[in-house]
Amino acid sequence: MQQEPDIFDRMAAQGASAQAEQSLSKEELLAPVESGIATQSTSRTPPNVRQALQFLLAHGWLESATKPKLFSLIAAQTTLLDALLEPLDLRVVVDDVRGLAFLAVVPDYAGDGTDESEQDDWTHPLMKRQRLTLEQSLLLALLRREFLQREQESGTGTAVRVTVDSLLPQLETYLGATGSDMQERKRLGQLLENLRTHGMVTEVDAQDCITIRPMIVHLLNPENLQTLLLRLRAVAEQGSAGHGEGTP
Incomplete structure (x- = not known):
């Protein structure tokens, strides 16, 4: 006749079963955590x-x-x-x-229901709009024209270097001469420095030259050139009107 397990045997068996269940529960709990860590590590940006x-x-x-x-x-x-x-x-x-x-x-960042008047004052929190003066925009247009001409002559991707002296007469054609070479050169130097901070040109080197950066083609696109042309025409018309009023 088989002897039934006594109270001590039953207690030992229950303890072993509970320990096995507790160990299994820990493994089940740790498994998803470890899987999540592995997934997170593999999905990290290189x-x-x-x-x-x-x-x-x-x-x-x-x-x-x-x-x-x-x-x-x-x-x-x-x-x-x-x-x-x-x-x-x-x-x-x-x-x-x-x-x-x-x-x-x-392109559709500002297309969220805002009207045109609100878009005029809009700035991206990370990419703020850079507003240039008329003189800076004019010099930018002259540099862009020089850049594209050199590309047509020497091929796209060629570094385009120009002398500061070659830019002076071009700028004077539109802005007029001040009568002082030193003052005109100082004006041009200030304009070039401002454009340098926008990544359009390099610093003036020892040979008194600058390198026009390719970013100029993308910053001054045809739409911006058209806006600049309209602005120059408006300024010219204002000057003509003022001159006419002062003439007897």
Whole structure:
């Protein structure tokens, strides 16, 4: 006859069963946590892509001539970068021919029901609109024309360098001469320095030359040129009207 387990055997068996259930519960709880950590680590943005994105957010643009590795990475990962920038209403524009990559606001950013008067004062929290004076815009147009002419002569992607002296007579044609060479050169130097801060030109080098950056083609597009032309015509008409009023 088989002897039934006594009270001590039953207590030991229950303790072992509870310990097994407790151990299993811990494994079941830890499994999803470990799986989530693994998924999170595999879904992290690659370090090189993070570096490229941070550089663009810090500077706004880059050229392959100075940052060849970052430019190649951005050109190859444009889709991924656009997805990462989507919550910021930004996108990456790559000019492969000129070796240029820069951030731009998505076209429909302001298309959220705001009227035109509100859009005139709108600024993106990360990409603020840069307003140039008439003189700065005029010099920008002259530099753009010089840049495109050199590209037609030497091919797209060629570095375009011009002397400061060659810009003086062009600027005087539209702004007029002050009668002082020193004053005119100082005026041009101030305008060039302002455009340099916008990434349009380099500093004046030892040969008294500047390099026009390819970003100038994208900043001063045909629409902006048309606006500048209308502004110049308005200024010219105002000057003619004022001159006519003062003539007997």
